[in-house]
Amino acid sequence: MTTIDDRVAMRWLRRNFLAGRVMPGDPSGQVRLQTLVILRWLAIAGQLVAVLLVHFMLGFPLPLGLCLAVIAASAWLNVFLTLRYRSATRLPDWQAAVYLAIDLAQLAVLLFLTGGLENPFALLFMAPVTISATTLSLASTGLLLVQAFTYVTLLAWFHLPLPWRPGETPELPSLYVTGHWLALMLGLGFMAAYAWRVSQESRRMSAALAATQLVLARAQRLSALDGLAAAAAHELGTPLGTISLVSKELMRGKMSDEEMKEDLALLNSQAERCKDILSRLSRQPDGTDAIYSRLPLHGLLDEVVAPHRDMDVAFLIETGADDEEAEEPEIWRRPEMLYGLGNFIENAADFAREEVSVAAHYDKAHVTVTIIDDGPGFAPDVLEKLGEPYVTTRPRSKRASADLDSGHEGMGLGFFIGKTLLERTGANVSIANRADGKAGAQITVRWPRRAIEADPAFPPEPLTAPAAE
Numbered sequence: 001m002t003t004i005d006d007r008v009a010m011r012w013l014r015r016n017f018l019a020g021r022v023m024p025g026d027p028s029g030q031v032r033l034q035t036l037v038i039l040r041w042l043a044i045a046g047q048l049v050a051v052l053l054v055h056f057m058l059g060f061p062l063p064l065g066l067c068l069a070v071i072a073a074s075a076w077l078n079v080f081l082t083l084r085y086r087s088a089t090r091l092p093d094w095q096a097a098v099y100l101a102i103d104l105a106q107l108a109v110l111l112f113l114t115g116g117l118e119n120p121f122a123l124l125f126m127a128p129v130t131i132s133a134t135t136l137s138l139a140s141t142g143l144l145l146v147q148a149f150t151y152v153t154l155l156a157w158f159h160l161p162l163p164w165r166p167g168e169t170p171e172l173p174s175l176y177v178t179g180h181w182l183a184l185m186l187g188l189g190f191m192a193a194y195a196w197r198v199s200q201e202s203r204r205m206s207a208a209l210a211a212t213q214l215v216l217a218r219a220q221r222l223s224a225l226d227g228l229a230a231a232a233a234h235e236l237g238t239p240l241g242t243i244s245l246v247s248k249e250l251m252r253g254k255m256s257d258e259e260m261k262e263d264l265a266l267l268n269s270q271a272e273r274c275k276d277i278l279s280r281l282s283r284q285p286d287g288t289d290a291i292y293s294r295l296p297l298h299g300l301l302d303e304v305v306a307p308h309r310d311m312d313v314a315f316l317i318e319t320g321a322d323d324e325e326a327e328e329p330e331i332w333r334r335p336e337m338l339y340g341l342g343n344f345i346e347n348a349a350d351f352a353r354e355e356v357s358v359a360a361h362y363d364k365a366h367v368t369v370t371i372i373d374d375g376p377g378f379a380p381d382v383l384e385k386l387g388e389p390y391v392t393t394r395p396r397s398k399r400a401s402a403d404l405d406s407g408h409e410g411m412g413l414g415f416f417i418g419k420t421l422l423e424r425t426g427a428n429v430s431i432a433n434r435a436d437g438k439a440g441a442q443i444t445v446r447w448p449r450r451a452i453e454a455d456p457a458f459p460p461e462p463l464t465a466p467a468a469e
Helices: 004-018 033-057 064-084 093-113 120-135 138-157 174-252 257-282 297-308 335-351 398-403 413-424
Strands: 294-296 314-321 330-332 355-362 366-373 428-433 441-448
Touching: 033 064, 033 093, 033 120, 064 093, 093 120, 093 138, 120 138, 120 174, 138 174, 174 257, 294 297, 297 314, 297 330, 297 335, 297 355, 335 355, 335 366, 335 413, 335 441, 413 428
Parallel strands: 314 355
Antiparallel strands: 294 330, 355 366, 366 441, 428 441
């Protein structure tokens, strides 16, 4: 069951990750060395083919020796990095920036030898800058962008002639070169800004999901502890009662030595039994204990709805079989399902006028949960995009606004996380307005029965938080 602490934690996550504050120590921004090495080999192969093609097939004279030397220097750097470091090595931000800066310098030298900005391959300056924008920090990307701007500006006016037919020297108008320079400058700036923005949104969403899994794992451990504590209280009743009875007999005295030995042995055995029970309680639960991990379908709905019953709407819960021969399934109590369904129910209650209906139907193949409210429903312009990050039907209702910070508007993160977690359990989530002609929203979550039905022989894998590398 979702606790008050869990609700507070989820609100904190929504505020912080939507603001772009990712978790400290997150390695998601680090680049694998092997990735840069492979990209550099591709660049080397392309440069080598272009140089040889221009010199031998087109017959355009160029400083072949110097060009091959520049390409060979890049290849030797790749060989050194491959021998020096393991392929799985993740580079810190500054080191990856240095390697990309070397790539920019190598490309600038090669373009200086082959016509500067008159060479159409000057477009390749965008590659290292875009890679940096998607993987490195804003500071590193800014420095690489300044470096690229500097090279583009210098190459516009200082370079060797463009390779061309022998005896002919192409004269490109200065206006054309200036236009090419301006296009590259704008293209570099736009691509860097666009790629950085998109990668930041992706990182925030990944961090938010990872942090949500941490909260869900905590909820799972607390639920396990509650179940084991209840079991321990039940099991401890018998040995503690025996210990109490025997201790009273010993206090009365008037026992033979043989009877006292028997009573002391009994006390010792009951104390050992208590110790075993407490030992089971102290062990971290693995998420598969039958005490807490399975519950019937109607029990799942009761548990999901329970934290929201204090809201000023009525909840109608219904379960039924679509097939007379189908029995009500027992469901694994998975934190992903509890949070995902709970989030949808909370959203429905926020906008409902009087009641929220939660109906579950099942047959031999599927289990379907439908959540219907009598609120205004979803706006047509956001209906198709609901469930994506930053897509929401809020500003909030008065009831929802009172629950969170004053003036806070929904950003769609909770809906996105809930939908994503349910889909990870095998569910298909569909979002629509009510089909019966009445105002209101309808969310349908449909699982293959085998994906969520509890089978003691094949317990689900416990939810664990992603480990930092």
